[in-house]
Amino acid sequence: MIGSFLNAVIYRLPNNVSMKRTRSHCPSCDKLIFWYENIPILSYLFLRGKCSGCKTRISIQYPIVELISGIAGLLLMPKTFSYMNLFFFVFYFSVFECFLALFIIDLKHKILPNSINIYLAILLLIFGLIRFPVTHVIFGGGIGLLFPLGFTYLFYLIKGKVGLGGGDIKLWGALGLYLGIKGIVINIFFSCFLGSIIGVSYIVIKKMDKSQAIPFGPFIIIVSFVQIFFPSYFNEITRLVVGF
Ligand SMILES: [Zn+2]
Known part of the structure; x- marks a missing residue:
């Protein structure tokens, strides 16, 4: 989940999009992303790496950042x-x-x-x-x-x-x-x-x-x-x- 948040930071900070409570949406077709399309790693697999609205490819960076964050969290756990x-x-x-x-x-x-x-x-x-x-x-x-x-x-x-x-x-x-x-x-x-x-x-x-x-x-x-x-x-x- 923190990896998923980090993806938002990586996308929003350099593009000057507010980190406040704006719902995630597809950057290509503006379709709002439902909660079940926003589950770390699993949603990427379930959507087969494509937006459910416009079928634009979702960057592989999203599941990779989530996976790396998850593994790091596990390895660092006391x-x-x-x-x-x-x-x-x-x-x-x-x-x-x-x-x-x-x-x-x-x-x-x-x-x-x-x-x-x-x-x-x-x-x-x-x-x-x-x-x-x-x-x-x-x-x-x-x-x-x-x-x-x-x-x-x-x-x-x-x-x-x-x-x-x-x-x-x-x-x-x-x-x-x-x-x-x-x-x-x-x-x-x-x-x-x-x-x-x-x-x-x-x-x-x-x-x-x-x-x-x-x-x-x-x-x-x-x-x-x-x-x-x-x-x-x-x-x-x-x-x-x-x-x-
Ligand atoms: Zn889309």
Whole structure:
């Protein structure tokens, strides 16, 4: 159900459709979607991926987001119940859903909406303060925001072009609150490295020319995902690559 809500966020936020109580309707023929056509995953199968009014194909993104969200919820579910476990479940699941929404919205529209970045920043601030010293949170957030900002300014002075989007910089600022100075600096280097590899391979296989911008958020999110959800695995990779 949260995956289904996330689909609405992914569709409505970049298209400036209100998140308030407006009923879902088909974007092609405006037909209202009945409750039984709005059941996560099952309705997509039952409708055979088509609108019941105009037979326009429904994007496969809808059931995929619902399925991924459901699986993530199951995997993150605490094995034993306690209020603390429940609290951490809400944290990890919310961060995961923010990542999923940002990933798809950036791929489709090349933007990272402020509202999701702010929501993520609040989550990471609260849990950063619970887990780490205040200095870890403040300096991590500060460096996450200022380091790429300074870098972008330098790039602008030299090249006369804006290299990174404001959304990327704000996302790094939010992530720094939880990852700390070392974590966010490693994140910036890893995501730039990953972005360059993918960017260059795209140019080489001529799917894209050099002047086109590639959405950068997905790279930041892939690196952060491993960093937050598989910290020991991530530290292992860092030790192999960077040596500390
Ligand atoms: Zn329709």
